[in-house]
Amino acid sequence: MKDCKQIIGEMDTIKETFPALGRQTTSGADLVYLDSAATSQKPECVLQAMDDYYRRSNANIHRGIHTLAEEATAAYEGARQRIATFIGAASYKEVIFTRNATESINLVAYAWGRKNLKAGDVVLLTEMEHHANLVPWQMLAEERGIRLAFISVTEEGLLELDQYEEMLQLEPKLVSFIHMSNVLGTINPAKEMIRKAKAAGAVTLLDGAQSVPHFAVDVQDLDVDFFAFSGHKMCGPTGVGVLYGREALLQAMPPFLGGGDMIRKVHLRSFTPNELPYKFEAGTSAIAEAIGLGAAVDFLEKIGMSHVTAHERELTRYAMQVMGDIPWIHILGPGAEQRGGVISFTLDGVHPHDIAQLLDWDGIAVRAGHHCAMPLHEKFNISATTRASFYIYNDLSDVDALVASLRRVKEKLG
Amino acid sequence: MDDLYRELIIERNRSPHYRGELDPNDYTFQDENPLCGDNIRIDVRTDDAGIITEAAFSGHGCAISQASSDLLIEFVIGKSVEDVKRLTKEDVLNLLGIQLGPVRLKCALLPLKVIKAGVYGLTEATDDLVEGA
Numbered sequence: 001m002k003d004c005k006q007i008i009g010e011m012d013t014i015k016e017t018f019p020a021l022g023r024q025t026t027s028g029a030d031l032v033y034l035d036s037a038a039t040s041q042k043p044e045c046v047l048q049a050m051d052d053y054y055r056r057s058n059a060n061i062h063r064g065i066h067t068l069a070e071e072a073t074a075a076y077e078g079a080r081q082r083i084a085t086f087i088g089a090a091s092y093k094e095v096i097f098t099r100n101a102t103e104s105i106n107l108v109a110y111a112w113g114r115k116n117l118k119a120g121d122v123v124l125l126t127e128m129e130h131h132a133n134l135v136p137w138q139m140l141a142e143e144r145g146i147r148l149a150f151i152s153v154t155e156e157g158l159l160e161l162d163q164y165e166e167m168l169q170l171e172p173k174l175v176s177f178i179h180m181s182n183v184l185g186t187i188n189p190a191k192e193m194i195r196k197a198k199a200a201g202a203v204t205l206l207d208g209a210q211s212v213p214h215f216a217v218d219v220q221d222l223d224v225d226f227f228a229f230s231g232h233k234m235c236g237p238t239g240v241g242v243l244y245g246r247e248a249l250l251q252a253m254p255p256f257l258g259g260g261d262m263i264r265k266v267h268l269r270s271f272t273p274n275e276l277p278y279k280f281e282a283g284t285s286a287i288a289e290a291i292g293l294g295a296a297v298d299f300l301e302k303i304g305m306s307h308v309t310a311h312e313r314e315l316t317r318y319a320m321q322v323m324g325d326i327p328w329i330h331i332l333g334p335g336a337e338q339r340g341g342v343i344s345f346t347l348d349g350v351h352p353h354d355i356a357q358l359l360d361w362d363g364i365a366v367r368a369g370h371h372c373a374m375p376l377h378e379k380f381n382i383s384a385t386t387r388a389s390f391y392i393y394n395d396l397s398d399v400d401a402l403v404a405s406l407r408r409v410k411e412k413l414g
Numbered sequence: 415m416d417d418l419y420r421e422l423i424i425e426r427n428r429s430p431h432y433r434g435e436l437d438p439n440d441y442t443f444q445d446e447n448p449l450c451g452d453n454i455r456i457d458v459r460t461d462d463a464g465i466i467t468e469a470a471f472s473g474h475g476c477a478i479s480q481a482s483s484d485l486l487i488e489f490v491i492g493k494s495v496e497d498v499k500r501l502t503k504e505d506v507l508n509l510l511g512i513q514l515g516p517v518r519l520k521c522a523l524l525p526l527k528v529i530k531a532g533v534y535g536l537t538e539a540t541d542d543l544v545e546g547a
Contacts, residue, residue, distance in 0.1 A: 351476035353450050353521060357418065369450050383451025383474065413424065413477060 014303075015393045017043045029363030032398045037182050037210060037342050037389035038367050039232045042296075046235055049295035050288045060284055062261060076287050079294025080277070086297045087227065088218030089244055093276040096243045096250075097290050101209040102132040104228030104243035105176075107280060108205055109136035111253040112226075116203075117173055119145030124172035124202070126151040126159055126188075127379055128181045131372045133207045137176070151177070153379060157184035157333035164193065168200040175202045176226075179211035183373045183387065184333030185316070185342035187211070191222050198223065203249070209233055213391070214312055214340050216305040219244050231289065236296035240289035243280070250276050257282035308392050312341035315390045319343055319399045326403070328410060332385060341390035344371070347406065349414040352386040358412065362405040418512050419477065422485075427477035432487040434470040441495075443532030444473065445539045447524050449517070452479045456487070456529045464495045469529075476521050478514070483525035485509040495533045501526060503544050 015021045018041040023031050033041060053075060059068035061076050077092070084095045098104045113136075117123070123137050127150050141148055149167055152160040159177075168175075175197035180187045190211075194204045205226040211217055213234035219227050227244040231237060245253075255262055255273050259282035264272040273279045300308065317336040320343065323329050328348040333339055347355055352368035359366055367387040370377045377383065388402055436442075436457035444455035452475030459468040469491055471483040489509055490498055506526050507513065514522055523544040531539035 351450075351452075351474075353452075353476035353518070354419075354478070357518065377451070383453070412419065413427070 012395070015395075017045070018393050019044060019047070021393055025360055025363045025365075027361045027363065029361065032362075032364045032401045034388040034390065034394065034398060034402060035365045035367050036213075036233070036391035036394075037371075037387065039238065040213060040235050040391050041393065042237065042292075043235055043299055045299055046237065046292045046295045050237060050292040053288045053291050061287055062278070072287060075291045075294070076285070079290045079297075082294050082297050083242060086301065087212065087242075087244055088220050090220060091247060094219075094244055094247050094250065096245065096277045096280045097285050098228075098241045098243050098280075099239060099286070100230040100232070100241035101207060101228040102230075102241075104226075104241055105132050105205065105207065106136045107243050107256045108226050108228070108245070109140050111256045111280070112203070112249065113137075113140050113146075113174075114144070115252075115254055117144055117146045121146045122149055122170045122172040123147070124149050124151065124167055124170070124175045124197075126177045127153040128157075128159070128184060128186065128373065128376050129178055130182055130207060130209070131374070132209075133176055133178060133205075134375070146173075153184075153376065157181070157186050158338065159186075159188055159193075161189070161193075165196065168196060168202070171200060172197070172202045174205060176205035176207070178207045178209075179217075180214070180340045180342075181333070181373075181376075182210050182342060183344050183371050183376055183385065185339030185344070186334055187215075187338060187340055190224070194222055194224050210340065210342070213300075215309040225249055231293035231296065234293075234296055235299055236293035237289045239286045240293050242293075247276065250280070255282070256280050259283045261285075303392065311392055312390050312394075315394055315396065315399060316341045316343070318396055319388070319390075319402070322399065322403050323406075326406075328414065329406065332380060341394075342387060343389070344385040344387040346382060346385055347410060347414065350409060352384040354413055355386045355406070355409050358409045359402070359405050362401065362408070364402055364405050366402075418514070418518075420511065423477055423481040423510065423512070426481040426484040430471075430480060430484040432470050432484050433472065435472050436468060436470050441529075441532040441535075443528050443536075443539065445524065445528050445531065446473075447475070447479075447520050449520065450476065452476060452521060452524055454479060454483055454524050454528050456483070456525060456532060458490075458495075458529065458532060460495060466490050466493055466495065466498070471525065475524070478510070478518055478521040479524050482506060482510055482522045486525045486529065490529065498529055498533050501530065506544075 020041050057071035059072040061073040081092045084092045151164045197204045203225045206224045208229040212229045225246050231240040262282040264274045320336045331345045356368035439457040440460045441458040446453040453473040455472045469487045527539045530543045
């Protein structure tokens with residue numbers, strides 16, 4: 001087993017630092033993991049960082065005055081600072097630990113939305129949203145009578161940007177959209193869209209669950225107000241995510257959950273909220289997980305996000321080319337130049353569940369279903385797709401294995 | 415694991431014997447598995463004694479749900495509505511001749527859920543129709 005330091009600069013042996021990638025599946029086949037858009041595998045250094053915390057420094061953070069508490073606090077806050085730097089935040093105060101991207105978006109809907117949105121206000125979303133960026137706004141629509149509008153998706157899987165400009169005349173209070181589609185792979189022109197939204201007076205939110213793991217993100221360069229992502233899709237553990245928010249907006253928001261750590265003072269009938277970012281972190285946080293996410297960020301930075309992106313681009317191009325040559329495979333979404341490493345497809349005559357099951361016998365892990373984007377599947381008039389998604393530890397042979405296995409599936413069931 | 419797609423299942427998925435719709439019918443019900451989008455409708459005709467004389471399924475889904483629908487219908491024709499109410503998860507697995515994990519079990523049991531909800535005259539199918547049996 002190689003450790004994370006050895007591995008940097010050796011992309012061809014990077015698999016060795018991910019313990020789970022060395023295993024076999026139930027059928028005895030070597031694992032080919034093509035489900036990173038659902039969750040990535042975890043490198044040794046992330047597992048080590050969490051293990052070290054539990055074995056050496058396990059203590060609650062922020063208030064303890066003993067060696068372990070100080071070590072734990074330093075590790076937790078150190079992780080926050082490194083994550084802030086990683087996404088280009090102006091300050092650690094703008095990085096709030098949540099459970100995942102879903103909770104981050106819910107936090108905005110609850111704390112910002114309930115304070116700033118009233119009946120009739122427009123929230124502009126898109127047809128390609130993950131349920132995480134639909135349902136919180138639907139709940140607010142039901143509760144507050146806000147109106148939801150949706151930018152259409154073209155047949156090619158891109159947003160209708162002309163229509164977007166027209167919709168901005170509705171003067172939306174919030175424009176919230178997915179940075180990279182978890183189904184189509186489409187990378188939306190976020191910077192340009194945010195610039196236009198701001199010119200129209202809207203607050204902006206980006207769902208970065210699929211973008212941060214795969215390409216360099218700079219929230220100040222994007223000029224986005226809120227940015228949500230999960231740790232577990234970027235080599236980190238489950239149970240920790242981040243909400244980035246512009247400091248002035250966060251300052252003006254009421255707290256989200258109430259309890260310990262989010263308060264400065266509590267009396268029997270009143271409280272004063274804590275300062276940022278703690279105001280939004282009630283109760284004991286996922287300390288080990290936050291530390292693990294810090295280690296994941298270190299790992300990605302050592303590889304270099306430009307290398308991550310270039311590697312996945314090569315894989316995606318290759319996969320689009322070989323799969324695109326097969327007449328019974330139909331790929332959703334745009335060409336390789338406009339997408340990240342996600343390929344959702346249908347196969348003539350075979351249901352996605354059967355495809356995923358048969359691929360598993362060959363050791364290949366893919367996703368089958370609607371990928372938490374039912375409205376998008378309805379739009380394309382399909383009930384489900386099969387999705388292969390790539391990360392740094394995949395290589396061209398994984399794509400070859402997928403295609404060879406798909407040919408066997410077609411022969412058996414097609 | 416490989417015999418999940420044994421010949422019987424592949425064959426019944428490819429060329430089902432009981433695909434179609436019956437109109438009029440005595441019982442009909444339709445439901446879907448929201449996880450995967452499988453959608454099955456089953457129509458049933460009975461005689462005066464409550465014996466099933468004809469049945470058919472329509473909709474779409476994976477090979478397991480399709481084969482399970484076809485085999486289940488074959489099994490219930492000639493049996494009474496009361497017999498259908500007593501059918502269990504094990505009966506369906508015996509028809510398919512396979513063991514399934516929790517995710518695919520939902521595919522296999524969807525037709526049983528649908529036909530039971532139909533003969534019970536329910537407006538909504540619930541998992542307890544096929545669980546605990």
